[in-house]
Amino acid sequence: MLSKVILQANIDKVETYFERAGKLVIVTHVSPDGDALGSSLGLYHFLSSQGKTVNVIVPNAFPDFLRWMPGAKDIIRYDKYAEFADKLIGEADVICCLDFNALSRIDKMSKVVGEAPGRKVMVDHHLDPEPFCNVTISHPEISSTSELVFRLICRMGCFDDISFEGAECIYTGMMTDTGGFTYNSNSREIYFIISELLSKGIDKDEIYRRVFNTYSEGRLRLMGYVLYEKMQVFAQFRSALIWLTKAEQGQFQYMKGDTEGFVNMPLQIKGICFSVFLREDTEKNMIKVSLRSVGKFPCNKVAAEFFNGGGHLNASGGEFYGTMDEAIELFKRALVKYENLLLQN
Ligand code: 5GP
Ligand code: MN
Known part of the structure; x- marks a missing residue:
């Protein structure tokens, strides 16, 4: 029952x-x-x-x-x-x-x-x-x-x-x-x-x-590229960032859904409890932001405060209107602001 x-x-x-x-x-x-x-x-x-x-x-x-x-x-x-x-x-x-x-x-x-x-x-x-x-x-x-x-x-x-x-x-x-x-x-x-x-x-x-298990070859190769070239680990903040431009997505014949789950990958690293993925949207002129956390760290708060978004405690999202460099800067500022919570987690 x-x-x-x-x-x-x-x-x-x-x-x-x-x-x-x-x-x-x-x-x-x-x-x-x-x-x-x-x-x-x-x-x-x-x-x-x-x-x-x-x-x-x-x-x-x-x-x-x-x-x-x-x-x-x-x-x-x-x-x-x-x-x-x-x-x-x-x-x-x-x-x-x-x-x-x-x-x-x-x-x-x-x-x-x-x-x-x-x-x-x-x-x-x-x-x-x-x-x-x-x-x-x-x-x-x-x-x-x-x-x-x-x-x-x-x-x-x-x-x-x-x-x-x-x-x-x-x-x-x-x-x-x-x-x-x-x-x-x-x-x-x-x-x-x-x-x-x-x-x-x-x-x-x-x-x-x-x-x-029915992805395209392009998705798997894009995943390899992201992990090798586009993942930055901020160990002192127990965090990681991945980012992708439109051009990079084009290189791998990006189709909607191809980056699904990418944001979770850095959380497989021991000690990492917060992961952010910045992706230049292929439909709208914005950067789509995906955030994931493990434990009590509230990634929805970061989404709301920095990226016009929200969501769940451990899975949230938002949007950023500006350049990729600006979005990365904002992410780094969020890490500094949330340092205590990240380290307590
Ligand atoms: P995803 O990263 O898979 O796109 O989104 C994860 C979760 O974040 C969604 O289930 C939803 O709760 C939330 N989310 C994603 N994008 C946005 C957004 O632009 N605004 C708000 N408020 N929540 C979002
Ligand atoms: Mn749902």
Whole structure:
């Protein structure tokens, strides 16, 4: 038996919204990751099974290694089909906001979603949710939004309506947001849920392979290049930095998702507890910042204070508008400012 994480009042409200709704839209954050897509598609398969008209809309492209996910082909990209998406969002009875806590995280979709007349339901696990939804199901203690979607469906009494496809999506999100169950994954109930998903016939080993072992040759060579040439270790601060320019990404035929996980690599070095990855974005004129930490060091604080971002204690992100040299300088200033916390960790 699972413990009751989501408040009963929230379950009741969502159930009523879903029952009354004919058209629903599911939206998730910019540059969707495994959990963003896993939770969105998991809910999409469930709602479709209830006879609803459902559309998943994402702000922009997602990585190649998630393209196999059941339902991924029907996802509408806002950067390509804004007009069509605006119509769907405007006409939706319910808008489900999955895996993000603030309208700014859906980029160009913020305005239309913010102003849409439909009821909004947030299901998310990031800290400090902004109050833009009628129902806010926000649980930072839960390691993935996909797990919350599983819990929501079960609490509505609909476990039997989770299909094989839905189970594959939910599992993918749970797996990716915990690095293949290597962090934030000590809750026993995660394994109970996995057991339930296995009962739907999913092949978890195959899902791992599809997500983590189907990269391009370019990605592997880029990884080698980064580790050899572009990783700077600041041992006295127990920290490391990696950075990549657009030109370097071009040299290795960069495709979206190719640098996924790079920021975690320096944390494999003994004693390193804070890692930052600066990457010139290939879509927007900015430097995308990814931050990771181990232990109690709050990388989300550094993200918020220095890089216009936020996120979780151990995994956060942000954006920097300026040159790479300036971003590196800012990182070094952050190290000095946070020296005590880094050394205490
Ligand atoms: P990643 O480094 O994988 O892009 O992001 C890791 C986590 O950081 C995400 O799950 C999200 O919580 C957070 N994050 C990433 N980018 C941003 C951003 O630009 N702003 C905020 N507030 N959070 C971000
Ligand atoms: Mn997530």
